[in-house]
Amino acid sequence: MSDEGKTGDHLTASYSRDKGESVVYSAVLAAGALVIFGAPRAPVISLLLALCAVAVAIYHWPYVARERRAISITTAGIMIDRLGLLPWNAISDVSMFERYVRLIRNAEMRIALRRPLDSAIEQQPDTGPIRRHMYRCWKVISPQELSIKLSTLDVPPEDVIAAARMHIQRPV
Numbered sequence: 001m002s003d004e005g006k007t008g009d010h011l012t013a014s015y016s017r018d019k020g021e022s023v024v025y026s027a028v029l030a031a032g033a034l035v036i037f038g039a040p041r042a043p044v045i046s047l048l049l050a051l052c053a054v055a056v057a058i059y060h061w062p063y064v065a066r067e068r069r070a071i072s073i074t075t076a077g078i079m080i081d082r083l084g085l086l087p088w089n090a091i092s093d094v095s096m097f098e099r100y101v102r103l104i105r106n107a108e109m110r111i112a113l114r115r116p117l118d119s120a121i122e123q124q125p126d127t128g129p130i131r132r133h134m135y136r137c138w139k140v141i142s143p144q145e146l147s148i149k150l151s152t153l154d155v156p157p158e159d160v161i162a163a164a165r166m167h168i169q170r171p172v
Contacts (some may be wrong), residue, residue: 010072010073010074010075011072011073011155011159011160011163012069012071012072012073013069013070013071013072013153013154013155013160014068014069014070014153014154015062015063015065015068015070015135015137015152015153015154016063016152016153016154017063017064017154019063019152020060020062020063020064020135020152021063021064023056023057023060023063024057024060024061024063024064025057025064027053027054027056027057027060028053028054028057030050030053031050031051031053031054031057032050034046034047034049034050034053035047035050038050058130058133058134059133059134059135060134060135061134061135062081062134062135062136063135063152068081069081070137070152070153071137071148071153071160073160073163073164073167075167076088077090077091077122077167078091078111078164079123080137080138080148081136081137082125082127082131082132082136083121083124083136083138084121084122084123084124084125085121085122085123086111086113086120086121086122086146087120087122088167088168089114090113090114090115090120091111091112091113091114091120091164091168092112092113092114093111093112093168094109094110094111094112094161094164094165094168095109095110095112095161096108096109096110096150096157096158096161097109097110097147105151106149106151107149107150107151107157108147108148108149108150108151109147109148109150109157109160109161109164110141110145110146110147111145111146111147111148111164112144112145113144113145113146114144115144116143116144117140117143117144117146118143137149137150137152137153
């Protein structure tokens with residue numbers, strides 16, 4: 001669980017290190033091996049493959065970055081990494097959507113909004129060009145619906161859904 005975890009009506013989740021750590025470190029190791037061992041034999045090909053491996057490591061970097069909170073559920077709303085704050089008055093409902101690939105559970109939280117996403121977001125953070133292209137746990141399904149991958153977080157999906165539903169049931 002993350003450093004802060006669940007305290008009262010506040011839940012904070014980070015990206016699960018054990019799900020992405022091997023991808024990041026393997027890509028860095030592969031890039032180094034390609035440069036060291038491949039450059040003398042085929043410099044152009046090995047450098048291009050090393051750049052691809054570095055790109056994979058950079059894309060998955062949020063998994064291993066310290067102090068990176070993927071999602072926080074507070075009394076103000078749901079704060080999502082690199083998206084901003086969705087206040088409770090902009091959220092009409094949250095639901096869990098599950099898919100199984102073989103025996104692997106892929107849980108998502110679907111957030112239905114009362115207004116379009118562009119007007120619902122508050123405290124939108126400034127992100128650099130590299131951070132814009134890194135892995136993120138959310139995606140826009142429609143102008144008024146958002147999906148958050150809960151299976152990539154270090155908190156059980158049921159805890160995230162329960163914390164969000166507790167706030168939605170309050171009068172706003």
